[in-house]
Amino acid sequence: MKRFLLSGGLLVDGTGGAARRMDVLVGDGVIEDVLASGTFLGDSAEVVDCSGKVVAPGFIDRHAHSDLSALAHPGADSKLAQGVTTEVNGQCGSSPFPVASGNAAEILKDASVWHVDVDWADTAGYRKKLSDFGTSINRVPFVGHGTLRGVVASYEDRRLAPEELDELERLADRAVDEGARGISAGLIYPPGCFSDTPEMLRVAAVAARRGVPLALHIRGEGDRLLDAIDEVILLGRETGARILVAHLKTYGPRNWAKIDALLEKLDAARRSGLDLTADRYPYLASNTGLSAVLPLWAQEGGDVAVVDRLRSRSLKARILEEITRRHPNEEDYWERVVITTVAQEGLSAIVGKSVAEVAAEWKTTPAEASVRILSEDHNGTSAIYFMMNQENLVRILQAPYVAVASDAAALPLDAALVEGRPHPRAFGTFPRVLARHVREKKELMLEEAVRKMTLLPAQSLGIADRGRIAAGLAADVVVFDPETVLDRAAFNAPVAAPAGIELVMVNGEIAWRNGAVAAGRPGRVL
Secondary structure: OOOEEEEEEEEOOOOOOOOEEEEEEEEOOEEEEEEEOOOOOOOOOEEEEOOOOEEEEOEEEOOEOOOOHHHHOOOOHHHHOOOEEEEEEOOOOOOOOOOOOOOHHHHHHHHHHOOOOOOOOOHHHHHHHHHHHOOOOEEEEOEEHHHHHHHHHOOOOOOOOHHHHHHHHHHHHHHHHOOOOOEEEEOOOOOHHHOOHHHHHHHHHHHHHHOOOEEEEOOOOOOOHHHHHHHHHHHHHHHOOOEEEOOOOOOOHHHHHHHHHHHHHHHHHHHOOOOEEEEEOOOOEEEEEHHHHOOHHHHOOOHHHHHHHHOOHHHHHHHHHHHHHHOOOOHHHHHOEEEEEOOOHHHHHHOOOEHHHHHHHHOOOHHHHHHHHHHHOOOOOEEEEEOOOHHHHHHHHHOOOEEEOOOEOOOOOOHHHOOOOOOOHHHHHHHHHHHHHHHHOOOOOHHHHHHHHOHHHHHHHOOOOOOOOOOOOEOOEEEEOOOOOEOOOEOOEOOOOOEOEEEEEEOOEEEEEOOEEOOOOOOOEO
């Protein structure tokens, strides 16, 4: 394998320590040495001039959704362009494994969106598929609690029986045995939302016993935020599980004032010894299914059952009444919900429009419009929700235990290959922090921002050989220009590579250089 000398750059090593001028020698997939600039005397390495640039560990996206896009777009262009060398998938309670009769329909539906054939049955089979297919970045698979619950009880809204809890635990153990490097739960999505705290304590106990993290999309990020955080803290305290809180936020204007209480709870839990960290993307909008506007009971049973309810006169009336009760006289709420992707081509005209705009065009109420969209689109609609607050975003990003993560799938940089209008976080998360929060607003020091993208996620995930620039560690490296790094993805034009990310190395091989993906797939399934 070729050797490289990254010469003359400003080393930001991932630890949060002060930047210093150093050279980095890379060979055989690892960092061979970190040297004072100009002291390497060998002639067997290609010299890469990094003068005026920052040399940092490759960024670790600890909350991503590339489970299936990894097989559709293994080049991972949108991640490499940001400096990401490792990402963690299987988040929010959903993984493409294991596959069984109770969850197969939902997994196959998700795979069809990416035009991927599901020819695996378990964690080991999925890992082998990824490895055989090849990947440009490193992938870390988690198993989803919701997916496991689908095996045990399909998408039924009920408490699990004792023998079903035993089976859930056995399945989680087996997934870890076969290479799942963590467990995730999506407690706002079916079927994870149908679980109770005792069930989640069983899941957390598996994570603790097996020494893997438990990543949690909590039960509510808005009205139920503080109670949901209390449950998370309870899970960690009662079991000793390492807790990763996903995309920490205060959702909705009426909940923005909860930021003090939220951070106080998390700080107190950590002071008490709880191993708890969180992550966040640097945007004020989230991205999930439009079905999130539905009451939880209406989401039971998978897409077919959901659509049947939406088309039932009596059940539709009940759904509309509950949606309206939750958002009374909140016209501004529906203006904040923007359609991003649809499954049915006949609805493509509504992509990029808010639900309020669609309702006006259809001469109906926003609640009625949202139900009609979901019904006609077979529950396949995604939306962006502009529900967050800039001041709270900054306070969350500044918390020392909050990592940077995209909450997005890896996508190609060719807009013709990208369906719908994805969230710009897929293309801009990491450069946006470096540009907006470090250089422009000076809300984070450069060294601390890099730590939040490298060593902090590595430690929270239990990845010992990445996240720092030090001799003997894996050679995942990013070189960027601190003066020009900039996200260029926008909500109305998201498919855009950032500026200033000049070179990315994955396992000692150049994967991105001067604005283009290099040949080869040097990534690994970790």
